[in-house]
Amino acid sequence: MLGRVKLLLENQLCFEVHATARALDGVYRALLRDLGLTYPQYLAMMVLWEREPVTVKELGTALRLDSGTLSPLLKRMEAAGLVRRERSAADERSVLVRLTPAGAGLRSRAEEVPEKIYAATGLGLEELVALKATLRRMTASLDEAVLA
């Protein structure tokens, strides 16, 4: 029956999403090793290379991560000399994250990463656009479902 077909497909999809996420992680891991960055750290750096300073809250919104993940992550990045953190003078609850010169300098070395990732996916531009759109729609739907 149709029901059973649906369920099998759903299961395979979920395996597939996780397999893809881990495969992507593996490629990033290999590419970022030389830079001394993990994939989540690289994502954080991409936000910082774009605009700076950002609060932990803003970073969390951009990356969909909470302080329980970001606090230790940023501490490791601070220990590595990539960023520094300071309380906002305007609102002492907030912590502003800034790049150090070393962190800013890493940008040029990281510039080749996206193209390599793009090549590794083996997808064409239109496929990438379509995939992104589908995932975005699905994510929005999943977010809605988890609230209800």
Place this chain on the structure above:
Amino acid sequence: MLGRVKLLLENQLCFEVHATARALDGVYRALLRDLGLTYPQYLAMMVLWEREPVTVKELGTALRLDSGTLSPLLKRMEAAGLVRRERSAADERSVLVRLTPAGAGLRSRAEEVPEKIYAATGLGLEELVALKATLRRMTASLDEAVLA
């Protein structure tokens, strides 16, 4: 230029894949709480409900996880009374994982999960099929890339 367009799209895709994976995780987390299972544990149970016993190695192949992840995961599941583990008599290097009656009994309660997930994705059947195919192709390409 085209190059820059590619890079932006690649970046957005990577954020998107991670956002999707976490959103999916969130829905599973909510659905599986009553069953006392995490999402990875649920995936392991799905394999076991299908065929049993399986070795840790076979489970790792099916789930794309290594013993460093599976050993503690299976210990927690054993502590929860869902599975038991025993050395294979035929090959003493292997550990066979079997369901306990409690673990087997959980299946009926878990049967409604896939349909709820399917509904939560908000995707139609054809979309799901297409998405799965794209992800599978991309994952294979990524796996290939990480070796080179």
Place this chain on the structure above:
DNA sequence: GACAACTAAATTGTGCACAATCTAGTTACG
């Protein structure tokens, strides 16, 4: 039969990810 090469799990150490809780600072309302 002995020894090298291989395989399966487990272990150790590092780094996410999130729930729950805590502290400190801010805002709103009476």
Place this chain on the structure above:
DNA sequence: CGTAACTAGATTGTGCACAATTTAGTTGTC
């Protein structure tokens, strides 16, 4: 004002995920 409600981060505890190493068992070759 002054206190209640809210917000930002940090902390604690649990559970993946993987690299690297270790231990135990198996297989292949001479």
